Amino acid sequence: MKLSEVVSQVVASRFRPEPRFIWPEGQRCAAMLCFDVDGETTALSEDPQLARRRTLMSQCEYGPRIGVPRLLGLLDHLEVPATFFIPGYIAEHHPRMVEVIVARGHEVGLHGYLHEKLAYLTEAEEEAILVRCIGVLEKITGRRPVGFRAPWFETNPWTAGLLARHGLSYCASEMGDDVPYTHPNGLVEIPGQWLLEDWEQFAFNADPAWGSIPENCAKVFDLWWREFEAMHDYGCCFVLTLHPWLSGRPSRVRLLEDLIRAMQAKAAVWFARGHELASYVRAHPEARREIDFDRPVSISR
Numbered sequence: 001m002k003l004s005e006v007v008s009q010v011v012a013s014r015f016r017p018e019p020r021f022i023w024p025e026g027q028r029c030a031a032m033l034c035f036d037v038d039g040e041t042t043a044l045s046e047d048p049q050l051a052r053r054r055t056l057m058s059q060c061e062y063g064p065r066i067g068v069p070r071l072l073g074l075l076d077h078l079e080v081p082a083t084f085f086i087p088g089y090i091a092e093h094h095p096r097m098v099e100v101i102v103a104r105g106h107e108v109g110l111h112g113y114l115h116e117k118l119a120y121l122t123e124a125e126e127e128a129i130l131v132r133c134i135g136v137l138e139k140i141t142g143r144r145p146v147g148f149r150a151p152w153f154e155t156n157p158w159t160a161g162l163l164a165r166h167g168l169s170y171c172a173s174e175m176g177d178d179v180p181y182t183h184p185n186g187l188v189e190i191p192g193q194w195l196l197e198d199w200e201q202f203a204f205n206a207d208p209a210w211g212s213i214p215e216n217c218a219k220v221f222d223l224w225w226r227e228f229e230a231m232h233d234y235g236c237c238f239v240l241t242l243h244p245w246l247s248g249r250p251s252r253v254r255l256l257e258d259l260i261r262a263m264q265a266k267a268a269v270w271f272a273r274g275h276e277l278a279s280y281v282r283a284h285p286e287a288r289r290e291i292d293f294d295r296p297v298s299i300s301r
């Protein structure tokens with residue numbers, strides 16, 4: 001038997017469980033493209049003394065100055081919406097960037113002020129930063145942000161309570177599932193995962209030592225495409241997290257173009273912004289299919 005015949009037999013007999021989630025209008029899965037526009041804050045939150053390291057700072061500035069406009073061009077070209085999580089400090093220093101992101105139809109969400117590590121803050125400190133950043137984004141965009149991505153993907157036990165108390169609709173920071181879930185206080189969680197992050201694939205800086213050797217785009221395409229394709233089968237929510245200082249580099253913009261085009265070519269994918277996902281989850285609690293040991297496994301093809 002030829003290898004291609006073996007492969008097609010395997011694909012035909014593949015385990016395809018019930019979709020984890022019933023997505024709108026017959027869509028098979030959802031895709032949320034996230035851009036965390038950290039700029040210089042990743043370095044400055046680590047050590048304010050790094051502000052004198054011009055090469056490091058300029059590498060970080062590449063994100064908002066070069067990466068974001070280039071990525072906006074790609075998103076326009078492919079006609080897909082995205083969600084940009086922006087620290088308050090970066091929004092204040094690049095207000096025009098924020099205005100243009102909104103004008104192009106994308107969502108702007110919260111991402112700390114200086115990309116603070118929440119694990120080292122008290123609840124009161126975290127709340128003060130949240131309130132300050134809501135004000136910063138509201139002043140620039142004219143609307144109150146409804147979404148939050150924790151810097152470093154790390155939250156505290158009280159974070160969901162703070163977000164709900166200040167009127168946010170969703171958090172996109174935990175990793176407890178591959179479809180959205182709802183916190184007991186009603187806040188929607190849109191979980192991500194480290195596999196679908198560009199930092200692990202592309203980040204590198206000599207001193208301070210960040211990341212490791214940048215990966216080949218072909219390997220990263222394969223990594224992300226395999227996860228997307230399987231998530232499509234499983235009816236999941238594909239949450240891709242990208243940083244413009246990394247994914248705004250030319251070959252990686254091309255990688256993203258290839259990936260999104262391949263996703264678009266696959267039928268029934270709902271490209272959604274965070275607030276759309278959260279509204280849908282809130283309006284359709286029955287959409288979520290729970291997994292438990294006692295639920296019989298049924299296989300659909």
Ligand SMILES: [Zn+2]
Nearest residue numbers: 036038151152
């Ligand atoms: Zn970040």
